[in-house]
Amino acid sequence: AQSVTQLGSHVSVSEGALVLLRCNYSSSVPPYLFWYVQYPNQGLQLLLKYTSAATLVKGINGFEAEFKKSETSFHLTKPSAHMRDAAEYFCAVSSGGYQKVTFGTGTKLQVIP
């Protein structure tokens, strides 16, 4: 079985402040982990993915995430928030040979000018 838990359904940060979105996973086998972003009325866009090559993963739009096995976490960070980062962010996991991704419940990021 596989699952992800996103802590905080809403996160607010000031423009220029650090963005930290939390994700913890559960998987009985080594997981593949993903972060997606969804802007209003649009589909999801892949930000970055962890596939065991490196624990610190850099993605698009200045985002990065660190895989920590001991903490079963894959938190998403960005040093300086921009207004255009306001969106819904989903953490996701796939594992066990299934052609199936399980999404977390999402975190809505608000950026305050």
Add this chain to the structure above:
Amino acid sequence: DTEVTQTPKHLVMGMTNKKSLKCEQHMGHRAMYWYKQKAKKPPELMFVYSYEKLSINESVPSRFSPECPNSSLLNLHLHALQPEDSALYLCASSQVGTAYGYTFGSGTRLTVV
């Protein structure tokens, strides 16, 4: 071409209508997916096609009927839907396997009246 194209973008249908959603990709991906997303919720997997064969059906009601005519196209046929089926329907594609992120289309906003 790095896009997944979905048509139509918006669809309003009555409960006795028959309609189809279409999805097309030209990235050479051999896995394609249908997801349903209700407001403020994560995407829910409906169907997975691998190499044009249905590999996962998440116990979706028979009023939803998927079809994969070739490696670039994915359809979702709709018949006798209920108002609670109103949602954003997302198509995605990827390489076959669990380590690959998805490329999503922008979705079809379906309203059942």
